[in-house]
Amino acid sequence: MAQVLEFRLPDLGEGLTEAEIVRWLVQVGDVVAVDQPVVEVETAKAMVEVPCPYGGVVTARFGEEGTELPVGAPLITVAVGAPASDGQSEGSGNVLVGYGTSEAPARRRRVRPGSKAPAAPSPPPASAAANGHTNTDTAGPPDGPVPVISPLVRRLARENGLNLRELTGSGPDGLILRADVEYALRASAARGRAPQPATVPPAQVAEPLRPAPAPAAAVPAGAGTRIPLKGVRGAVADKLSRSRREIPDATCWVDADATELMRARTAMNAAGGPKISLLALLARICTAALARFPELNSTVDMEAREVVRLDAVHLGFAAQTERGLVVPVVRDGHARDAQGLSAEFARLTEAARAGTLTPAELTGGTFTLNNYGVFGVDGSTPIINHPEAAMLGVGRIVPKPWVHEGELAVRQVVQLSLTFDHRVCDGGTAGGFLRYVADCVEQPAVLLRTL
Structure with missing residues (x-):
């Protein structure tokens, strides 16, 4: 039976902690070979093509082009054949030649032939999302990154004082989606204990579903073009x-x-x-x-x-x-x-x-x-x-x-x-x-x- 392995953004070396997705080289449903480049990313130092250590069918991609991802964040999931007899996953181990390697993922998810990832998540159970129950299989290691679908979701949680490790994601392999964060914030607000943003006074928090307001811009809105300083x-x-x-x-x-x-x-x-x-x-x-x-x-x-x-x-x-x-x-x-x-x-x-x-x-x-x-x-x-x-x-x-x-x-x-x-x-x-x-x-x- 096939198993789905998750490939995360590997350690890129030289003290680099994040990278921007410039161009996807594969689509969901494509068959990839071991060590085939799957995405081109730009770091603070250079453009790099990232090879995947697994061979199989791409079942999901995480992050749109232009999105910045931290090292350790999910990149793609690949459905591979049955595992080898010694229990080791099939892969080269050469996650990124010249930039270090990443340890094999610990989580696995079985899929039925012909099944597809859900297009839209269903709301997570209130007891899991709002009461602080943590699923150790999906929330990631205690000292590692929590799997979220995009940096926007991570920022939304941070600006509203929500601990992502207390949530159970409803996405593939426990991936935390925006709907999960918004559901948890609504549940907390309903009980009268909305999380306080870390960067704004409590008096400014009128709606817990909205991110904390950004600092006032030096240039009026619509007066110019903003170009992100990244990469x-x-x-x-x-x-x-x-x-x-x-x-x-x-x-x-x-x-x-x-x-x-x-x-x-x-x-x-x-x-x-x-x-x-x-x-x-x-x-x-x-x-x-x-x-x-x-x-x-x-x-x-x-x-x-x-x-x-x-x-x-x-x-x-x-x-x-x-x-x-x-x-x-x-x-x-x-x-x-x-x-x-x-x-x-x-x-x-x-x-x-x-x-x-x-x-x-x-x-x-x-x-x-x-x-x-x-x-x-x-x-x-x-x-x-x-x-x-x-x-x-x-x-x-x-x-x-x-x-x-x-x-x-x-x-x-x-x-x-x-x-x-x-x-x-x-x-x-x-x-x-x-x-x-x-x-x-x-x-x-x-x-x-x-x-």
């Missing part, structure tokens, strides 16, 4: 806000004559072989400068009140994508030559545009290179990528009047800026770093000392 965009917003709160940053800048650097790049590419990108040459200059000024390749541990100088240079670079700004990281940039840096920049840029960067490729940077010149601007004072200590900004390279060898000439000029954490060094160190970078841009032969 990658939300993570970037959090990180930038934290950088502004914690890092006392300062910026210095200088104009440099990049004519010789552009000529050197042209000569390199004319010699044949893989093309060398301008970003790779600037990155090579950065790693040489960080070897001379290691204070800028560091981070601050405020709990220990220490500046931690890092041995390896993991070079981040800002990349604009359809999903917003991301910062892929080139590992061990100090150990790569210009050709190796060009290849890695190209690979990571393509992955960023395709939305396939892994969390490991988006974390662990120690210094960031920001080429905002691609947007046609000369200068900027960027926000440091927390918890790094510095960021080099590069403006557009354009022909400008320049005094060269005592005469006025038209040269290819670029503005360079360095935004740095003033806790790790003073202006003298920052200025020395930026001047060395400018010298290498103006005279690429200076790099020969470090090659």
